[in-house]
Amino acid sequence: MMLVTKYVITSSESNILPSDIAMKIYGSKYEVNVKETCFGVVINGEEEVINALIKEIRALDPAGIFIKDRGFPPGDPRRCRGRRGGGARPGFYMIESESKMLPMISRALAWEGDIPAIPEKKKPLPIKRLEEIVKEGLS
Amino acid sequence: MAKVIVYPPTSMILSDLVERMGHKALVVPEAVRRLVTANDIDSPPLNVTPEEPKKGLRYAAVDVPSGVRGRMALIGPIIEEAEAAIIAEDPGWLTGCAGCSRTNELVRLLIRTKGVPVLDLSYPTNDVEAKVFVQKIKAFLEGLK
Numbered sequence: 224m225m226l227v228t229k230y231v232i233t234s235s236e237s238n239i240l241p242s243d244i245a246m247k248i249y250g251s252k253y254e255v256n257v258k259e260t261c262f263g264v265v266i267n268g269e270e271e272v273i274n275a276l277i278k279e280i281r282a283l284d285p286a287g288i289f290i291k292d293r294g295f296p297p298g299d300p301r302r303c304r305g306r307r308g309g310g311a312r313p314g315f316y317m318i319e320s321e322s323k324m325l326p327m328i329s330r331a332l333a334w335e336g337d338i339p340a341i342p343e344k345k346k347p348l349p350i351k352r353l354e355e356i357v358k359e360g361l362s
Numbered sequence: 363m364a365k366v367i368v369y370p371p372t373s374m375i376l377s378d379l380v381e382r383m384g385h386k387a388l389v390v391p392e393a394v395r396r397l398v399t400a401n402d403i404d405s406p407p408l409n410v411t412p413e414e415p416k417k418g419l420r421y422a423a424v425d426v427p428s429g430v431r432g433r434m435a436l437i438g439p440i441i442e443e444a445e446a447a448i449i450a451e452d453p454g455w456l457t458g459c460a461g462c463s464r465t466n467e468l469v470r471l472l473i474r475t476k477g478v479p480v481l482d483l484s485y486p487t488n489d490v491e492a493k494v495f496v497q498k499i500k501a502f503l504e505g506l507k
Contacts, residue, residue, distance in 0.1 A: 291374035294394025327492035
């Protein structure tokens with residue numbers, strides 16, 4: 224049986240805290256390892272168990288909880304900053320950058336209305352029009 | 363259920379949306395997991411053996427930097443498995459201490475030349491764009507078998 228590790232990451236606007244997810248897992252019937260972090264939790268266990276658990280965790284806030292795969296088990300000395308002398312682990316920057324977008328994505332997932340048209344971005348003034356403006360100004 | 367490769371291959375948002383819609387997201391951490399948690403570790407700590415650069419040679423020539431070949435040893439087999447792809451335009455944080463721009467170019471090229479359905483997107487910068495972003499991904503994934 225293959226052990227898998229997943230990140231469970233909460234949107235900063237979600238009412239669910241990482242500790243809520245951790246408590247939910249502690250109170251569940253599943254035998255998994257949990258590590259609470261500032262942005263969510265890391266869970267490690269058998270693939271089928273983790274997949275079942277993820278469904279339950281998602282149900283806490285379907286639009287505000289995101290799941291990501293992780294290669295290394297939680298607390299692995301090859302990645303754990305406690306063993307490497309501090310600093311963010313490689314890969315954290317990607318999570319940090321995408322986490323900033325999560326509130327927008329959550330609102331989009333929860334949105335049930337029509338999809339609005341994206342307003343066209345303002346284009347720079349064409350050179351011909353600029354020339355005309357200059358000529359008009361000088362005449 | 364289709365196997366969908368996402369680019370960036372470590373993207374949380376894209377892989378989550380793919381899995382949410384009932385498809386299988388092909389991502390790098392899975393490939394990393396196979397190496398670092400294998401019981402028969404040949405080359406600790408990361409279990410990268412001389413076989414890895416050889417796998418990378420299938421996608422990049424021998425004179426290409428070993429970093430590109432090493433990364434391709436992980437990403438290349440995933441691309442071969444893919445039945446569809448979602449590519450988000452480089453938002454500017456894919457290179458740095460752990461990224462490689464040349465690998466990123468090669469990955470995008472291999473995905474596009476593979477001939478699978480590809481959805482091109484940009485990361486959203488506001489709510490309206492985010493709604494369109496999610497809607498486009500939903501429509502694309504619903505269209506897959």
